[in-house]
Amino acid sequence: MTIQxxxxxxxxxIDRDCIISRRGDASFVYELTKPEFFSLSGAELLAQHGAWIxxxxxxxxxxxxxxxxxxxRAKFEQPAYDREHRPGWLVRNNDLxxxxxxxxxxxxxxxxxxxxxxxxxxxxxxxxxxxxSLVPDAASRVSQIAEFKVQCERFIYQLTAxxxxxxxxxxxxxxxGTKERRGLLEQYLQLTGPTGEGCLQDIDLADSIxxxxxxxxxxxxxxxxxLPVECSAVGKYEPYxxxxxxxxxxxAAPLGPLLTVDHICNQYVIIEDPTATLKKMETRxxxxxxxxxASRENGVAQ
Numbered sequence: 001m002t003i004q005x006x007x008x009x010x011x012x013x014i015d016r017d018c019i020i021s022r023r024g025d026a027s028f029v030y031e032l033t034k035p036e037f038f039s040l041s042g043a044e045l046l047a048q049h050g051a052w053i054x055x056x057x058x059x060x061x062x063x064x065x066x067x068x069x070x071x072x073r074a075k076f077e078q079p080a081y082d083r084e085h086r087p088g089w090l091v092r093n094n095d096l097x098x099x100x101x102x103x104x105x106x107x108x109x110x111x112x113x114x115x116x117x118x119x120x121x122x123x124x125x126x127x128x129x130x131x132x133s134l135v136p137d138a139a140s141r142v143s144q145i146a147e148f149k150v151q152c153e154r155f156i157y158q159l160t161a162x163x164x165x166x167x168x169x170x171x172x173x174x175x176x177g178t179k180e181r182r183g184l185l186e187q188y189l190q191l192t193g194p195t196g197e198g199c200l201q202d203i204d205l206a207d208s209i210x211x212x213x214x215x216x217x218x219x220x221x222x223x224x225x226x227l228p229v230e231c232s233a234v235g236k237y238e239p240y241x242x243x244x245x246x247x248x249x250x251x252a253a254p255l256g257p258l259l260t261v262d263h264i265c266n267q268y269v270i271i272e273d274p275t276a277t278l279k280k281m282e283t284r285x286x287x288x289x290x291x292x293x294a295s296r297e298n299g300v301a302q
Contacts, residue, residue, distance in 0.1 A: 017171045026145045032108040033166040042234045042248035049233035055158040065269040066111040074105040114148045
């Protein structure tokens with residue numbers, strides 16, 4: 001059975017460098033250039049962690065922060081020298097020394113999404129068949145999208161202030177692609193790079209996730225029971241550390257540059273309404289207390 005991918009994608013359109021979903025959610029995508037791995041001290045890692053916290057606090061409720069890191073194996077290619085701008089002997093021999101040496105090519109993308117307040121979970125009661133209009137309300141609210149764009153710029157300012165991280169926003173052509181260059185959406189769906197020749201590959205979801213001749217595996221870390229008891233923004237890299245001089249790295253480095261296979265690491269931070277969340281937790285607490293008489297497992301620690 002063959003299904004067109006356009007029928008399954010939740011993207012309605014890309015307008016003014018903004019991705020509009022079929023439910024009316026607005027997303028802006030940025031490309032981040034992070035500092036080199038093993039180049040930050042423990043204090044700099046803590047400062048970078050604090051900058052992320054301050055930036056997330058500037059976003060409104062019903063927002064989603066999606067950080068996506070791409071790691072792909074590549075080989076260093078010696079650049080072609082121009083006769084008029086030929087570098088010196090030292091530069092040429094340095095490039096020759098590292099020629100065809102394997103390394104991990106890293107790219108990082110940040111997506112800021114706002115789910116508008118009238119968005120509700122998809123159920124039979126909120127189906128488009130019962131809606132007054134098939135066009136999402138948020139798609140026609142240009143002022144709200146413009147306001148969210150300003151909030152995204154404030155987020156980027158807080159993130160890059162006093163930091164070595166560089167950020168640039170992707171436009172519509174870089175997202176959807178052009179005749180000469182693949183867009184970010186096509187790169188993600190086809191697991192390819194931005195340049196080079198290639199053909200459209202089929203995506204097979206029958207037995208596993210296959211894209212062309214590539215087999216992928218999906219792992220999630222969403223259960224608190226599978227996470228460490230204590231988390232810190234800075235960890236110690238044992239191979240380079242001693243008893244007196246710890247070598248600091250980020251806590252999630254084993255899932256990023258230290259993983260020796262081609263992979264994509266996704267991190268999500270969902271900002272919900274704290275008032276509604278506290279009300280829901282209070283309701284669950286009262287329900288558990290009422291059932292504590294039947295079983296001690298339902299008891300809530302005071």
